[in-house]
Amino acid sequence: MQELLNKYAELKAKSKAFGFAMWMISWDAETEAPHGSMEYRTKQVGVLSSEIYNLRTSKDTIELIYALHEKKDELDQITKKEIIEAKKEVDKIVKIPKDEYIAFQMLISQSSQIWAQAKAKNDFEAFRPTLEKVIAFSKKYTEYLATDTLKGYDILLDDYEPGMTQKEYDAFFDTLRKDLVPFALEVSKSKKRFHDGFLKLHYPREKQKEFVEYLIDVFGFDRNHGVLKESAHPFTSGVSTKDVRFTVKYLEDFFVSSIFAAIHEMGHAIYNQQHDPKLDDTFLGGGASLGIHESQSRFYENVIGRSYAFWQTHYPKLQSIFPEQLGNVTLDDFYQGINRVETSLIRIEADELTYPLHIMLRYEIEKGLINGTIEVKDLPKVWDDLMMKYLGIKAPNFATGVMQDIHWSMGLVGYFPTYALGTAFAGQIHHAMKKDLDIDQLVKDNNIKAINAWMKEKIHQFGALKLPLELIKDATGENFTAQYYVAYLKEKYSNIYK
């Protein structure tokens, strides 16, 4: 046994080190690598991926994982969980031909730069061949990994959120459709007048940056173990509790979007920073699942960031940075403005209420792409049709339509639905937290650290030690339900639109 564990420790150290290198290269590629360096970098990424693949799929590794899995009940809690997950990965990865795996790694190491360039030029055709390759690989992936119980799009969905398949998501979206959508659409058609002209003013990048730097301290993101930077699309990327990085994109003509995106990413980042540090040397860092991760980002962004209590304390600071734009805007007008419900084109700029509609659209598209009822070349038209159907609006160009998101260019298919699921998790967490804390008062007192502490105890510390639905149940005392989320939204927006 000790011999097996020694071998496993060595394998783990190598995997972590290679993973660190790939993380570093990817962070650089997303934030500052020069365009002309792509081809050279891709070549190196190909070689490194091949090394990682060899390490993970070597006969020695497979035998080791299976041997440890046989004796899993003799292992400590962390190692046992790792081995259960590792066996799943080994079961999987041996089914994918090596050359296809490497080709895909090389593809996605450059595809998000191709996407960014094509998006900047509003040129779907420049991106199409790349996206076709991503979808083709995703389909082949589901074929290689099909089992008796899981096939097609379900494979991808379960990959991103263990336990969730089309059956569960269809049911989940049906609930939202029934309970939330009518309310959201009613609100979005409200004739209530808002004094929200301030939203459309020009807010210089440097000043926005100043406010985001201020927010970092308000939310307690640990700068000594993190980095803030800019990129084409905001994201968070943590390699351990000691190094968690997130990015913002400053939109000078839509500053609300930049600020809430920054708070959103900080939610992800604080989650990563608050894992038990002993998970740093394991494969269980990085969070329980995408849905749980999104519950954290949405909680910080919406429940805290868009609350009246939050701006009671921090609006004067924002006014002092933007005296010209906000000097004459009252707190109430500001609060209503940032919570205005309006059907809009861009997912990441959508309000809290209509956001799930954007996800439903993507969910249907992905389902069609993987199940073969939609082809990549038809995407622009499909997109327009669904936007019209769900939101009643049409994007004037690809950059604000079908090409707005980075995800597919990164090979992430099956990922979007977790966003909607995460908001529902956040609602349930909020309901549970209210039993322990006076959230509004803490936020008003600029004591978000107390909220962070609750999150750490109930959610953050565990990393991937627990499964998503297990974590939700343990943290809230109930099985997952979307009812608290719907109730929270109805209460909040009924007040604003009363």
Add this chain to the structure above:
Amino acid sequence: MQELLNKYAELKAKSKAFGFAMWMISWDAETEAPHGSMEYRTKQVGVLSSEIYNLRTSKDTIELIYALHEKKDELDQITKKEIIEAKKEVDKIVKIPKDEYIAFQMLISQSSQIWAQAKAKNDFEAFRPTLEKVIAFSKKYTEYLATDTLKGYDILLDDYEPGMTQKEYDAFFDTLRKDLVPFALEVSKSKKRFHDGFLKLHYPREKQKEFVEYLIDVFGFDRNHGVLKESAHPFTSGVSTKDVRFTVKYLEDFFVSSIFAAIHEMGHAIYNQQHDPKLDDTFLGGGASLGIHESQSRFYENVIGRSYAFWQTHYPKLQSIFPEQLGNVTLDDFYQGINRVETSLIRIEADELTYPLHIMLRYEIEKGLINGTIEVKDLPKVWDDLMMKYLGIKAPNFATGVMQDIHWSMGLVGYFPTYALGTAFAGQIHHAMKKDLDIDQLVKDNNIKAINAWMKEKIHQFGALKLPLELIKDATGENFTAQYYVAYLKEKYSNIYK
């Protein structure tokens, strides 16, 4: 033979990929990694170094290199040169015990951060234990690698500049001492009055940045294959012709330093960008030697950047960015101010004439540290004594004295002398270029690209295909001599100080 070459291609691809990963991690560590991430990063660097070490020193690799070396005359020019160098490395690396090599890699992956923190606190004692480890390893290194002809400090010197040992450097510095130092000291004592109050004014970081961005286009640094960033100490780091990065440090109270440091780094960077791209997949990128590299940075910084012709064209731009500081400063006053000779504390801020004195000081210290006549704990005193002896001044604190340079903290011992050698190479290159080009006119016409083209043809394209002294001879038609350098300086500064 084909089998050997295939194996070699595979080895090379892996080495390049690992090298790329280490380059990326190091670039990140120098420019933006959070302080608290050091320990975790160091652990990963340790594992990766160990992998690289295993790759380079495996029985297979050693046999392969020796086998190819046997048949080196059958190889193409590039592979032959690579194998000659690789054999030297293999000869070397097998002599260093693996655990010591890895411990040293881990040490230097964190030591420059320790140095930066200690320097910020002006705390030599906080840095001393780290520096002691660096020196101890350097000494052991020279013991492991000693040969009949090369031992001690000579081993380090030859590592950084092939063909140069204490004998050659002693002779070189003697020449400078005899021909240049009396002139430099005479000039530095000149009673000539300069209107250079503008040097000490405050120049905001953002404005300096604007001018450096302008300079990037003036000098023709290729942004599509490069990055500019900030760090505690300016440096250049290229991983291929497709990705060359350099940093600046904006000193708000000494902007001249920032600007010339930026031009200096651009000299390094343009050299790397102008290698023959076919060297990207070889071990022959990155330049012929440190001395040759420094000849390029010094040429761009001094011969171009500090010339009258340059500022005839670009001074109006600088004035437009800093109207308050420079609006009333004439071109002549500016030119004289930036070429003012004055003994000073900081090497990278030293003028063109007194610069070599700073190098002589470091050369003597390194010699003493390695040969055992100086101990690290005595460095502050030794530093003060030598500063007084050579420059007649005393640093008020460690940050502007013995702790000013990053090099030793990075394990670079034997590196400094190449700086002085490089300036002499630059003088000889300048003399040769004048036969082909009207340098002043090209600079005045904002046509530095024509100078870049000459450099590419004569120097840059070759990367490490030629040895330093061979390259100088081929480019200039003469064996290396310091006389053109001395003559250039005497002519320039006689004019300024006439």
